[in-house]
Amino acid sequence: VHQVERHPRLLQRDLIKHHKANNIALTAYSGFGNNNIGEPLLLTHSTVKKIAEQKGADAGQVLIAWGMHGGHAIIPKSVTESRCVTLLLSTSYDRGHWLTSPSFPVQHHLELQGD
Numbered sequence: 001v002h003q004v005e006r007h008p009r010l011l012q013r014d015l016i017k018h019h020k021a022n023n024i025a026l027t028a029y030s031g032f033g034n035n036n037i038g039e040p041l042l043l044t045h046s047t048v049k050k051i052a053e054q055k056g057a058d059a060g061q062v063l064i065a066w067g068m069h070g071g072h073a074i075i076p077k078s079v080t081e082s083r084c085v086t087l088l089l090s091t092s093y094d095r096g097h098w099l100t101s102p103s104f105p106v107q108h109h110l111e112l113q114g115d
Helices: 015-020 046-055 057-069 081-089 093-102
Strands: 002-005 025-028 072-075
Touching: 015 025, 025 093, 046 057, 057 072
Parallel strands: 002 025, 025 072
Antiparallel strands: none
16 A cells, blocks of 8 residues: 545646556545645635535535545544544445545546635
């Protein structure tokens, strides 16, 4: 398993392709973006917030869905119990089945810059 930073601002396309071709499992961290680069977290990005509003979800759930559509494990970071529960519920079928639906609008093409 290889752990790398991956989110809609850092797609890592070549690395993903290499891992798939060589059967290497990938785990993504910093799925909400990395504010060390001087950009706001993706949780506040207007596109992410708009999709969340349309789906009745929160921005964190949208970003987890984006990662799930990438076909790899996601390590979301949170320090509050309520947030951890929300993120965990986003992967359960009864609460979050829309996350894995093929019609979900944030697939590999979501690239977020600015905002």
